[in-house]
Amino acid sequence: MNRSGFAGYHPFINFIYFTAVLLFGMFFMHPVMQGIALVSASVYSILLRGKGAVRFQLIFMLPLLLFTAFINPAFSHAGVTILFYLRSGNPVTLESILYGISSACMFVTVLIWFSCYNAVMTSDKFIYLFGKLIPAMSLILSMVLRFVPRYKEQIKRISYAQRNIGKDVSQGNIIQRARNGLKILSIMTTWALENAIETADSMKSRGYGLTGRTSYSLYRFDNRDKGFMAVMLSLIVMIMIGEANGLYSMRFFPSIKAAAITPLSFLIYAAYLGFCMLPVIQHTMEAIKWRSITSKM
Structure with a gap:
């Protein structure tokens, strides 16, 4: 740490x-x-x-x-x-x-x-502080707080990938650009939904929120x-x-x-x-x- x-x-x-x-x-x-x-x-x-x-x-x-x-x-x-x-x-x-x-x-x-x-x-700091008090809410808030930087980085990756095949929002005429933008938005939405499901399944399999569950932490006061x-x-x-x-x-x-x-x-x-x-x-x-x-x- x-x-x-x-x-x-x-x-x-x-x-x-x-x-x-x-x-x-x-x-x-x-x-x-x-x-x-x-x-x-x-x-x-x-x-x-x-x-x-x-x-x-x-x-x-x-x-x-x-x-x-x-x-x-x-x-x-x-x-x-x-x-x-x-x-x-x-x-x-x-x-x-x-x-x-x-x-x-x-x-x-x-x-x-x-x-x-x-x-x-x-x-991880937010979950450490509130994971035991409000496990579900702390997980949701931690995901929301990291939403903007993480999704911003992901949409850049999608845009770069689409640009290599000539389907970025900066390529083609106005109609083609609009279609390319909708395609990128569709890909991003699919990725976001899949990522949310994977995160929920991963936390559930680890027993997140269960009574008596212990967790390892590097933080010491x-x-x-x-x-x-x-x-x-x-x-x-x-x-x-x-x-x-x-x-x-x-x-x-x-x-x-x-x-x-x-x-x-x-x-x-x-x-x-x-x-x-x-x-x-x-x-x-x-x-x-x-x-x-x-x-x-």
Whole structure:
């Protein structure tokens, strides 16, 4: 088992971290908190996936961010600070623009965190955590979570195979391309159904979900995991203290009003930054330690 990076920690730690960071990203609308979450998620995504994450963020996430940010003022006209009027006579307010930007940041941040989750929380980790509690549901969820990357890879293989015999969606006229696309879709559907049946039969033959069934696992909650868990929970407690004191409150309508920034606010912001950047900090410290060891060899 690979014990490098944040993915090398116990699955329970991975799951708790992503659950917390996703919930914080969805409910904290304060601009400072959203900025911290968006930057941290982007940095960790690039650390996990390299150039692929950069392309994903520039090609998909950035346009989505801009589209979501600017579509809200076109439909929502609430707010007291009118900037100008559209040709239809509807006002565009500062509050609706800022709320659109905030909603867009929240949406994109959650999507990036989910991409990191899919890279770290593999299906075997999910089954390890929930296989005994909800065996059928955990199997279904693990299959759903791996659906997109696995099926994307399979459809590429089918497309390459069809291209070799001149029946890809990029070959022929419009009608032929449509027929080729339907053929690829048919092949993909057949493969998906057969794969689901084979997976179900395989799990059933192994006694998955039966009472008293034991399973071998390489995961152990060691001292390394305990130390990381203590730091993570401490930061979560500090973040929740800030929430209890209203340090993240943000109102957009009818007028903009944010919580006042106090010395405690900076402490909580630092705690949230540290929490969001925990995987990156851990990876950096591990890389420095490894370089120190190799330099002495």
